[in-house]
Amino acid sequence: MRRERQARDALDGIPGSVTRRSTLSIMAEQEPTPEQLAAIAAENEEGEAVNYKPPAQKSLQEIQELDKDDESLRKYKEALLGTCNVIAADPNVSNVQVTRLTLMCETAPAPLTLDLLGDLEAFKKQSFVLKEGVEYRIKISFKVNKEIVSGLKYVQQTYRKGVKIDKSDYMVGSYGPRPNEYDFLTPLEEAPKGMLARGTYNIKSKFTDDDKHDHLSWEWNLNIKKDWKD
Secondary structure, eight states, X not given: OHHHHHHHHHXXXXXXXXXXXXXXXXXXXXXXXXXXXXXXXXHHHOOOOOOOOOOOXXXXXXXXXXXXXXXXXXXXXXXXXXXXXXXXXXXTSOSEEEEEEEEEOTTOSSOEEEETTSOGGGGGGOOEEEETTOEEEEEEEEEEOSSOEEEEEEEEEEEETTEEEEEEEEEEEEEOOOSSOEEEEOOOEEOOOSGGGOEEEEEEEEEEOTTOOOOEEEEEEEEEESSSOO
């Protein structure tokens, strides 16, 4: 049982997400004062005590060899890893590749997508236009190429006028390598609305994991407007 628990710790996927604060939820109908912005920034800098200790990292080969005679564990591993053998990945390719960010909104006139395999610096000069008050989700598309990765996490910090006003942490889960991409969806959120909520928000995004590997960091901008038109 102990070895089975260890294998499950290494393999276990965690669907869904846990969010400390919803993105842009702090925006109100009145212009915040410099003192209020400073208070929000200080609150977002406060650390949180975390007692969780991630399990020891095991290679994909080690996990596939673990307890071969245990039928229930074999089926469990197949559910996560499939029946394929170890994937012969390009050694020059990173284990985790974050490929796209998509802002998903049913009322958007066109897809809102960032190609994260392209020029990340260019995103700092561009903005997504998002109509105020609409409901939306963020979809992160990524690949796992070589080894199982534990505790993937998407972290998003939102700034306005140079001050951090919001931080959201989304638990993505643990995943094994496969040829196809995975997709992670954040919970449904509502864009801020009102004249004072309109404007440009700078967002700093990071895709990381339990071992604090920075798989990808990028910045992008969200422009809240009265309508979809620029």
